[in-house]
Amino acid sequence: MTENWLNKVNWAQDGLVPAITQEAGTGRVLTVAYMNREALEKTVLSKEAHYWSRSRKKLWHKGEESGHTQKVRSIRLDCDEDAILIEVEQIGGIACHTGRHSCFYQELQDGKWVATDPVLRDPKDIYKA
Amino acid sequence: MTENWLNKVNWAQDGLVPAITQEAGTGRVLTVAYMNREALEKTVLSKEAHYWSRSRKKLWHKGEESGHTQKVRSIRLDCDEDAILIEVEQIGGIACHTGRHSCFYQELQDGKWVATDPVLRDPKDIYKA
Numbered sequence: 001m002t003e004n005w006l007n008k009v010n011w012a013q014d015g016l017v018p019a020i021t022q023e024a025g026t027g028r029v030l031t032v033a034y035m036n037r038e039a040l041e042k043t044v045l046s047k048e049a050h051y052w053s054r055s056r057k058k059l060w061h062k063g064e065e066s067g068h069t070q071k072v073r074s075i076r077l078d079c080d081e082d083a084i085l086i087e088v089e090q091i092g093g094i095a096c097h098t099g100r101h102s103c104f105y106q107e108l109q110d111g112k113w114v115a116t117d118p119v120l121r122d123p124k125d126i127y128k129a
Numbered sequence: 130m131t132e133n134w135l136n137k138v139n140w141a142q143d144g145l146v147p148a149i150t151q152e153a154g155t156g157r158v159l160t161v162a163y164m165n166r167e168a169l170e171k172t173v174l175s176k177e178a179h180y181w182s183r184s185r186k187k188l189w190h191k192g193e194e195s196g197h198t199q200k201v202r203s204i205r206l207d208c209d210e211d212a213i214l215i216e217v218e219q220i221g222g223i224a225c226h227t228g229r230h231s232c233f234y235q236e237l238q239d240g241k242w243v244a245t246d247p248v249l250r251d252p253k254d255i256y257k258a
Contacts, residue, residue: 005240018147018212020158027156029149032212044237077242078232079225083147083161085233096208103207104214108173111134113206 005044006037010081016052019084021095023102024073030095030102033062035084040075047072049088066126068092099123134173135166139210145181148213150224152231153202159224159231162191164213169204176201178217195255197221228252 011017016034023030033051035043038059042050049070053060063069070088077084096103098119105117140146145163152159162180164172167188171179178199182189192198199217206213225232227248234246 005237005242008242018161020149020161022158029151029158029214032147032149032207075237076233077235077237078161079227079229079234085158098208100208104205105208106206108134108204108206113134113137
């Protein structure tokens, strides 16, 4: 495996691209996070999703604290090569730090953002272990 | 309808957030583009997807040239309010300027990005009209 596939990605000036994570089977979009070269390389090699945490400014192995890792099924790149789509199996069924299945749990209804998805597990319990 | 729902979005310093567009029914992720306040407001009011074109630096009514508009079914916001997910009906079945169904037509296979999806219509024909 050469690095050519990493060079094909059109990294932004800050070295990142958005990475959309979609659940295999359900097709549910779980998260949008960011990857740098290292995160994408580690994702490909380990077959588990890695991102660059913009808030913590460090590489982030998704699920490293909660155990809710994302097993990668496929990795796609868009036409202008500046966005990545990964298809994953979400271990534990919870992708969001709020304890919900997906981070996209707020829907615009009549001019208000309404939380439509239930909290499946108390975040305190998720991050205790 | 007040502007409160627009203020809840955590716009980046450049005034934009990524907007992921997913096809109703198939669940296929079609595009990742960017929205500013005006694009989101126009999307909500017209029920057709509008984006901010970073390359052309202007508001972009998706399908304005090709006729391949995106009819909006739902609009979601993620947990940290800096990414939007819209569910759409893709008119004409072609979201990508290359004439493909989705922009995510390249899949990483054995260290190479492989175009796995067919061109459904010649882009020259799409933009002629």
